[in-house]
Structure formats: structure tokens, C-alpha cells
Amino acid sequence: MTVTVNGEATELAEDATVEHVLARHLGPGRAGSGVAVALNGEVVSRTEWSARRLRHHDRLEVLAARGGG
Amino acid sequence: MTGSRCSPQGEGADIDDPLVIAGVSYSSRLIMGTGGAPNLDALEKALVASGAELATVALRRVSPAARGSVLDVLERTGCRLLPNTAGCFTARDAVTTAQLAREAFSTDWIKLEVIADEHTLLPEAVELLDAAEKLVDDGFSVLAYTNDDPVLALRLEAVGCAAVMPLGSPIGSGMGILNPFNLSLIVDRLSVPVILDAGVGTASDAAIAMELGCDAVLAASAVTRAREPATMAEAVRKAVEAGRLARRAGRIPRRLYAEPSTTFEDLPDLKSGPQQD
Numbered sequence: 023m024t025v026t027v028n029g030e031a032t033e034l035a036e037d038a039t040v041e042h043v044l045a046r047h048l049g050p051g052r053a054g055s056g057v058a059v060a061l062n063g064e065v066v067s068r069t070e071w072s073a074r075r076l077r078h079h080d081r082l083e084v085l086a087a088r089g090g091g
Numbered sequence: 092m093t094g095s096r097c098s099p100q101g102e103g104a105d106i107d108d109p110l111v112i113a114g115v116s117y118s119s120r121l122i123m124g125t126g127g128a129p130n131l132d133a134l135e136k137a138l139v140a141s142g143a144e145l146a147t148v149a150l151r152r153v154s155p156a157a158r159g160s161v162l163d164v165l166e167r168t169g170c171r172l173l174p175n176t177a178g179c180f181t182a183r184d185a186v187t188t189a190q191l192a193r194e195a196f197s198t199d200w201i202k203l204e205v206i207a208d209e210h211t212l213l214p215e216a217v218e219l220l221d222a223a224e225k226l227v228d229d230g231f232s233v234l235a236y237t238n239d240d241p242v243l244a245l246r247l248e249a250v251g252c253a254a255v256m257p258l259g260s261p262i263g264s265g266m267g268i269l270n271p272f273n274l275s276l277i278v279d280r281l282s283v284p285v286i287l288d289a290g291v292g293t294a295s296d297a298a299i300a301m302e303l304g305c306d307a308v309l310a311a312s313a314v315t316r317a318r319e320p321a322t323m324a325e326a327v328r329k330a331v332e333a334g335r336l337a338r339r340a341g342r343i344p345r346r347l348y349a350e351p352s353t354t355f356e357d358l359p360d361l362k363s364g365p366q367q368d
Contacts, residue, residue: 086152
């Protein structure tokens with residue numbers, strides 16, 4: 023299936039979860055604090071990352087801190 | 092000594108004049124924005140020189156290749172993190188961004204920004220008030236970036252904002268405080284802290300904000316985009332301290348005519364020649 027991760031179409035296994043995407047996108051050990059996830063415009067809380075399955079055409083945003091006023 | 096707290100003008104006030112936002116005390120009245128710095132090292136030096144205890148960060152898409160993080164800089168400098176909703180145009184986006192920031196940073200403090208367009212970056216008053224109300228209801232401590240409009244500032248206070256942050260002039264414009272009268276009205280009428288946000292171009296702008304009675308100043312571009320960010324951070328820190336002291340000292344009124352500081356009494360008679368009978 024295809025999921026849009028931070029604006030880029032990404033091919034994922036059918037049973038992929040939010041946690042899978044984070045591991046792939048951030049590398050091991052980096053998906054800790056300081057990261058937030060929105061799925062189709064809604065917040066996915068940290069406690070749901072491992073169980074939340076993705077669907078074809080989902081839109082996932084993976085966010086972190088950036089310098090800002 | 093009675094042990095009672097000193098009045099604001101009283102003995103010991105110099106060392107006991109904290110900024111209190113949502114029940115948290117800060118000894119520094121300068122809040123730093125972390126955007127616009129040439130690199131993280133320059134940002135860190137500027138933060139140290141600023142003496143700030145609170146600094147804003149934005150939430151953006153992660154870049155897997157990024158080396159170092161603004162979060163590491165804040166941790167090393169001991170700054171508490173204040174996430175913002177920079178770049179949001181609607182109440183919905185701002186509320187979602189605040190909730191994402193709470194997830195990412197485990198804080199329910201949010202600097203709420205809802206802008207109307209990307210050219211002026213001026214606040215979108217209707218969406219701002221709507222977002223502020225929703226976030227307060229959701230348990231956030233909301234510090235709301237707003238226009239220098241006393242009516243809107245009062246509305247933001249009324250819906251429960253922890254602090255109100257009027258602009259001096261547009262973000263990054265460096266044009267200082269364009270409407271000091273409005274700022275004075277806001278300071279006079281609100282009970283929650285008033286923090287000047289946006290428009291500071293150099294140290295004197297920060298001093299004027301504090302002299303007008305603001306409780307704190309947020310500086311970002313003025314420091315991070317200065318030729319020497321750390322030097323400007325020190326200058327703005329000193330300006331904030333000086334302006335605060337001047338406000339508490341109570342300035343003299345402005346007058347149209349001169350008011351001699353030396354009395355005319357006992358002025359010597361210096362006409363030439365001896366006394367005439």
C-alpha cells in the first residue's frame with residue numbers, strides 16, 4: 023500500500039503500523055520524546071503508535087522541534 | 092524586620108521581582124525565539140548571553156539527516172521550552188499543532204499564533220480567539236500572540252489565556268513599537284502578564300516595551316539575525332533589565348516647558364560694579 027509520509031509517497035507492507043514508519047523514517051532509537059505524529063490531520067498519541075495500523079492513501083506527518091519564534 | 096513581603100518599590104525588590112506566568116516564576120524577563128539563527132552553535136551562545144529561561148520552538152517535519160537538535164541546545168542552556176503554532180492560519184490547525192506539541196514535548200504550555208497571511212504575518216483575530224478558547228478548555232496554558240488591540244487583548248484574557256503577547260510591529264520587521272498608546276492601554280487594563288512579542292529591532296525597543304509596563308519581552312530575529320547574535324542578546328537582556336527598573340522607579344512626566352532642577356532661590360547678584368546707595 024502507499025502512504026504519504028511527510029509529503030512523500032511511501033510503499034509499506036500491508037500490516038504496517040505508525041511505529042514501523044517511525045523506525046524506518048527516524049532510524050532506531052530516535053522515535054522517542056520530541057516527536058509527534060499526525061495521521062490524516064489527527065494526533066496519534068505515543069501510546070497508540072505500536073497498535074495503530076495504516077491504510078492505503080493515509081497521510082502521515084512526523085514532526086519534531088525546529089528553531090522558531 | 093517583620094518578614095512580610097516588600098512592596099514593589101520597597102527594600103529588596105531588586106532581587107525579588109519575578110515574572111510569573113501560569114504559576115511559574117522566572118527571574119529573567121526576556122524570552123527568546125530560536126528561529127533565524129545561522130546555526131545551532133550561534134543560537135546556543137546567544138541563549139546563554141540572553142539569560143533567558145524560556146525559549147520558543149516550532150514543530151516541523153523531521154529531516155532524518157538533521158544533525159543536532161534545538162532541543163539539545165535548550166537542554167544544555169537550561170531553557171524551558173515553549174512550543175509555538177507558527178505557520179497556522181486557522182483555529183483548527185493551531186489546536187492540532189498545540190496538541191502535537193504536547194505529545195512531542197510533554198508540556199501543556201503553548202505560544203498560540205494564528206496568522207492571517209504570509210506577507211504581514213499579522214494575527215487572524217477571529218481564528219485566534221476561537222483557538223485560544225478551545226485550547227484553554229483542553230487544559231493548555233495559552234500565551235497568545237495578538238495585535239496591539241486592547242479590546243482583543245481583553246477578550247483573550249477573558250477566555251483564560253495565561254499571558255497576552257501583543258506585537259510592537261510585524262514579526263521580523265524590526266520596526267519597534269508602532270503604537271505605544273495601545274500598548275499602554277493593554278498593560279493598564281489586563282491582569283495577566285503582557286509580553287511584547289514581535290517588532291523588536293534593537294535593544295532600545297525592548298527597553299521602551301518594559302518602560303511602558305510590559306511584564307516581559309520576546310526577541311527572536313532581533314537577536315538571531317543580528318551580525319553578532321550573542322552580543323545583541325546581551326544588549327537586549329540589559330535593555331529589558333534597565334526598562335524594568337525604569338518602570339518601577341517611576342518616570343517624570345513629560346512637560347512642554349523646562350522645569351529647573353536647580354532652584355532660582357539664593358541666586359548671587361553678579362551685576363558689575365559696587366553697590367549703589
